[in-house]
Structures are given as C-alpha cells and as structure tokens.
Amino acid sequence: MLGLTSLFRRLYRLISWFLLGIVVVIAIAAxxxxxxxxxxxxxxxxxxxxxxxxxxxxxxxxxxxxxxxxxxxxxxxxxxxxxxxxxxxxxxxxxxxxxxxxxxxxxxxxxxxxxxxxxxxxxxxxxxxxxxxxxxxxxxxxxxxxxEHSGEWKEDFAFVGKVLGKSEEVERVMADYYKRAKEFQQKMTDSNETEVSIVRIYPTQINLYTKAGFIGTVLEDAGLSRPPSQDLNLEETKKLTGDTIQYSISEEVIDKADGDVVFVAVGSWDDKIQEVLTSLKTDPLWAKLNAVEQGKVYEVGDYWIGTGAIAANAVLDDLFKYLVKETK
Known part of the structure; x- marks a missing residue:
C-alpha cells in the first residue's frame, strides 16, 4: 500500500501536469x-x-x-x-x-x-x-x-526503427550483435554448461533476474545457462513471484543466488546500494556460495539490467572480459 508521502507526491505531480498543461495549451494557440x-x-x-x-x-x-x-x-x-x-x-x-x-x-x-x-x-x-x-x-x-517488460527490447528496437525510417539500420546493429554473441560461444566452448546467476542490488533489497527479461535474452543469445532459481520464463516468473522478470530474496534463501558464475549489478543512483552490497559481502551465508568460494563473482554496472542494443553489447564486453579468459 502506498504511504502518505507517496500519495502526496503523486497528487503533487498530477497538479503540476495540469498547470503545465494550461501553459502548453496557451503557448500553442493554433x-x-x-x-x-x-x-x-x-x-x-x-x-x-x-x-x-x-x-x-x-x-x-x-x-x-x-x-x-x-x-x-x-x-x-x-x-x-x-x-x-x-x-x-x-x-x-x-x-x-x-x-x-x-x-x-x-x-x-x-x-x-x-x-x-x-x-x-x-x-x-x-x-x-x-x-x-x-x-x-x-x-x-x-x-x-x-x-510490458525489458525482454521485449528487440521488438521495441525494431518498432522504433520503423518509426524513424531506419529499419535497415536496426538490422545492421542486430546482425553485429548476433555476430559477437556467436563469437563468444565459439571462444567459450562450454558456455551452455556454465550457469550464470544475475543478482541486482537495490537500496532496500536483493533481487534475482530470470531469463524473461533483457539480461536473460542476452545470456541466452550468448549460449549461457541459468541456475534453476532463475531458469524461469515469463509465465513461470509471474506465477512464482507476481513480477515478470525478477524477484527479491531474503538472507535465509541467499543460496538461490548461487551459480557457476555470479554477476552482481550495482548501480550508482542511490547511496544505499553500496550499503546493501557491503552488508551482503559480510554475510556468512553469502561467503558459503560456490561462486564466492571459487572467486567467480563479478560486479558490473546497471546496464546489465538495460533495455537496448548499446547495453546488450556492453554485457557481451563483460562476458568476453570475465568468462572467455577463464577458458584460455
């Protein structure tokens, strides 16, 4: 349920839009x-x-x-x-x-x-x-x-390309992206046997991302698998959590964050994010995760929870950086 502060903030925004709308209508007399x-x-x-x-x-x-x-x-x-x-x-x-x-x-x-x-x-x-x-x-x-959700980023990209008259450019950008994803699979021959866990740090909670969202589609294109706790499609995620692409976990079930490799998405838009991350790192249950013990936990930017081709290519950059080197 929304608190009073949130309700007042929303009411304030509605009033602001109404007043600004009057200004706009006056300014556009035609x-x-x-x-x-x-x-x-x-x-x-x-x-x-x-x-x-x-x-x-x-x-x-x-x-x-x-x-x-x-x-x-x-x-x-x-x-x-x-x-x-x-x-x-x-x-x-x-x-x-x-x-x-x-x-x-x-x-x-x-x-x-x-x-x-x-x-x-x-x-x-x-x-x-x-x-x-x-x-x-x-x-x-x-x-x-x-x-509806970030997992539709490719369809949205194609639609905007149509709006801007740049469908051919969309095809070129996506062809380059798929080429890079294929190169990753070729360099990391055991990619489909590597379970990759995605953890996002919020100011007040820790979430896991399933394969239905943006990052799930990129990992799939790269040929990477997901741990059982995150190997959920859109409908399975909705049924389990009520959300479409992610769900929060408590300290008691932190083991759901484990995988062969764990990527932790850390944003800079709220100072409390670092506090939650620091608390997580000192948690004894976190320290017992297989990926933590093996030194295969990597902190990455919020673009891992992104929504477009630029972020998708940045994720591929990280996959090459952190995973391909391990196969050399």
Whole structure:
C-alpha cells in the first residue's frame, strides 16, 4: 500500500501536469484540446503514419529534434544515430552518453515547459509512461511504444526503427550483435554448461533476474545457462513471484543466488546500494556460495539490467572480459 508521502507526491505531480498543461495549451494557440485519432490524408505527404499504443500518428520522414521520455527510448535513438535533444537523465546508465542532451527532469514528472522550449519535431515514449500524451501530442507528433517488460527490447528496437525510417539500420546493429554473441560461444566452448546467476542490488533489497527479461535474452543469445532459481520464463516468473522478470530474496534463501558464475549489478543512483552490497559481502551465508568460494563473482554496472542494443553489447564486453579468459 502506498504511504502518505507517496500519495502526496503523486497528487503533487498530477497538479503540476495540469498547470503545465494550461501553459502548453496557451503557448500553442493554433492547437485545440482534441487529440486527433487519424491524421488528415492531406497532411501525410511529408510524414509516415504510425500505429502505436495511443492510436495513429503521422511522423516526419526525417525528424531532427527528437525528445524522448525515458532511458530506453534514449538508448534506442542513440543506437540508431538519432541523438535526441531532450530526455530525463536521472536513470541513464553508462555507456549511454548524455552529452549535449537537455535534462527533462524526473521520468515520472516530465517538464512540459522544457519540452515545448526544445521545439521537438517528434516525441517518443513508452506505453507505461505517466507523461500526459494529449498535451505532448499538441507540442509535436508523439508516439508511445507498447511495453510490458525489458525482454521485449528487440521488438521495441525494431518498432522504433520503423518509426524513424531506419529499419535497415536496426538490422545492421542486430546482425553485429548476433555476430559477437556467436563469437563468444565459439571462444567459450562450454558456455551452455556454465550457469550464470544475475543478482541486482537495490537500496532496500536483493533481487534475482530470470531469463524473461533483457539480461536473460542476452545470456541466452550468448549460449549461457541459468541456475534453476532463475531458469524461469515469463509465465513461470509471474506465477512464482507476481513480477515478470525478477524477484527479491531474503538472507535465509541467499543460496538461490548461487551459480557457476555470479554477476552482481550495482548501480550508482542511490547511496544505499553500496550499503546493501557491503552488508551482503559480510554475510556468512553469502561467503558459503560456490561462486564466492571459487572467486567467480563479478560486479558490473546497471546496464546489465538495460533495455537496448548499446547495453546488450556492453554485457557481451563483460562476458568476453570475465568468462572467455577463464577458458584460455
């Protein structure tokens, strides 16, 4: 149940969006309060009609000033060489570069005035976004990508490629990725016998990631196996945990984090993460894990819980770095 603080924060955000929406409507005098459901055929000569989570939008053939509403769309557009002019930057994970990109504030409270000031010709977001679509679509053509979980990153990448008219570039990026994954398998001949555990440190808990999410798909492409505690597909994860791609574990069942190799994803977005990690390292039960005793626990960045092609290639970099050397 949400606490009072969270409720007040959400109420504050709703009021903020309402007030900012008034500013946007006034600033865009030529627009009205109705969001068109179908583009005017007479206006589609210089744009392509895209079906998306919120209906239809006529997208410019060559958008030059893209605004994105979340880190996934930021990574996706950069991977397609369409660097956006604005994005929320709070949770952006290296190696995604944010240089020269205007910060739009909290991903759950997009600064509409700043979006307006950037004069975008396209706005991209996810269907789970809390940003007000009707107001954004008055600023510029706005597309919301259907999103359920990070394991769909390849489909989302292909969809954005279609939106931007860069489907061929998507194919090239993915071909390079699959080529690297194949090279990893060839260099690590026993990859399918190596069980890789994924642990993520949160400010208040420790989670395990199953094979349904982003990192699960990358490990599968690399030919790596998962320990039984994480060898769960989407439906199995939902049935067991109620979540789609991850679940938290307590100290009493820390053995579920074990594997032949353990990768611990450690972010820098909250100071408490390091406190939880330090506590974990001093836990006697953690010290008894096979991977810990064998010295095969590796700390990696939050891009292991990423959502796109840039993060996927960064994960492959780590797999080559930490695992291939062990087979030499």
């Amino acid at each position: 627009c009205n309060n109705n969001t068109p459901t179908k583009p005017d055929p007479a206006l589609t000569e210089n744009c392509r009609v895209i079906q998306h989570a919120m209906g239809e939008t006529c997208v410019p053939f060559d958008p030059q000033r893209i605004v994105v509403l979340d880190p996934q769309m930021l990574e996706t557009t950069i991977a397609l060489d369409n660097k956006p002019v604005g994005s929320p930057l709070e949770y952006v994970m290296p190696p995604v570069s944010t240089e020269g990109i205007e910060d739009l504030g909290d991903v759950d409270a997009i600064n509409l005035e700043k979006v307006l000031s950037l004069k975008p010709d396209l706005i991209l977001g996810l269907s789970i976004s809390t940003a007000p679509y009707s107001q954004l679509s008055q600023i510029a053509p706005t597309v919301f990508v259907d999103f």
